[in-house]
Amino acid sequence: MQVSSTYKKKRKPFPFHIIVFLAPAVIIYTIFMIYPLIDSLRLSFASGETGGYIGFENYKTLFNNELWSIRFWGALKNNFEFFFIHMLVQNPIGLLLAALLSRRTLRWTNTYRTLLFMPTMLSVVIIGFIWQLILSPLWGVAEGMMALVGLDALFQPWLGLETTALPTLALISVWQFIGIPMMLFYAALLGIPDELVEAAYVDGASAWTVFWRIKFPLILPTVGIVAILTFVGNFNSFDLIYTVKGALAGPNFSTDIMGTFFFRTFFGQQLQLGNPEMGATVAAIMLLIILVGVLLYLVGWQRRIQTYEA
């Protein structure tokens, strides 16, 4: 008996089909995503001249060499500002719109959400140019509209001023991507069981109380997901700044974020030649920032939420 069962086990053919199913995906993904990432990390420890291993020298240059560090810390600071504007404007407005859309008695919800999500679908290049035109003093649309409410004295060429260019670009990006938090919050709010909300209304709670006391705590996991998606998206952002301000992220680098800094460093621009090793170093720092963000989210937020739910 024993013998025949082991015999049977051995006869089971090698599962070639599993390999056939998995191989194409694993090969393409490994060659064109994982290998370049590792190769790029390796390059960040290599010398630009000899190609040999030089330890953390490139990182030291990036942090300490004045030519590099001023641009690096500037881009990092700007990127955090870019992110905070998204967190403070995009996500609360997205939540507000989702809260209104998810009311069961509201009509035309389909029309609203379809139209509100529209800008999110378009290319950042298009959006960047559209806002450039609207805010242009040459065309005067923004100025003209402000004049309608008597505020034309406040108009400035926001995209051209060092102090306002970055917040303006961040708000353009907020305007475009507000559909994402809106949809994620909307989906989460729809998932809340009716009985919970009904019971509170029967007890005489106002819509405001019901939202903050019952609905909001239940969608906290989504709040975390939205925050981490915003973080990763913002620290990987490039297209909008490049479209509106070019690779030099002017005026005077005031709109430079990690994506544009990375692009300039490895690809070069105008008089500056590209530097793959330093570019790889910048990419490695960006990867580190994103990983720290993801870890903070997994450990600091998701775990707390789970214990709270239990």
Place this chain on the structure above:
Amino acid sequence: MQKLQRTLTESVVPHMVLLVYLVIAMFPLFLVIINSFKTRKAIFANPLMIPTAETFSTEGYLTVWERAGFPSYFANSITVTVVSLFLILIVGAMAAFALSEYPFPGNPLLGIYLALGIMIPIRLGTVGILRLISSLGLVNTLTALILVYTAQGLPLAIFVLQSFMQRIPRELKEAARVDGATEYRIFGLILPLVRPAIATVAVFVMIPIWNDLWFPLILAPGEKTKTVTLGAQQFLGQFVSDWNAVLASLSLAMIPVLILYLIFSRQLIRGITSGAVK
């Protein structure tokens, strides 16, 4: 009185807030489209007016048609998007099927490995990608873009499809096995059952590919391989002072996407709200 106040806050206020935001969201798109059909004089004199018989003009569209290679850019974008999408869906579905169906050793680990790409942006490997693509001699080819976009789209596709395939009743597959079906045949049987998930994944991976500026700029900036997004970016940069042409090219780049979106928006929104991305 109190009841009236209640109806006000319950139904009027939400509509007011949503309508105000709707205007903010729609106005810029509307403004560009209406002005693209006006004469240069009217664009500046009365930007907020819709085109009338006197101010109507299509000179911007004519300039774009003559000067820019938009037909070829569109063809490139369509080729890249459709081929990448096809590869992502078929290769992704195969991997998702294996991960959801066979409890081989290392399965969860492989799942995590493949899911890494959901959170790590592929752009961070650009230095390595550019080196690889040039050593393969693929710079300025659509193949380079297709390969990179396929790698970019696979993690999310596998992740979502896998969770849908796990929900398919086991009996179905067992019954087919008893009937002597091969594993490949069973995969073919499962595929139509996850059609809604495939449609959702398709929309999600397609949009970033179509709209991407980064990889076309770095890997395929040549005139012959330019995509619409890159072509529009460069054309707009050169023609900044020709307002008719700028407005027309923006409208041209925008309108096809908006029409497709309006056709597929139900599918897309159902995909988001059904928990596909939760």
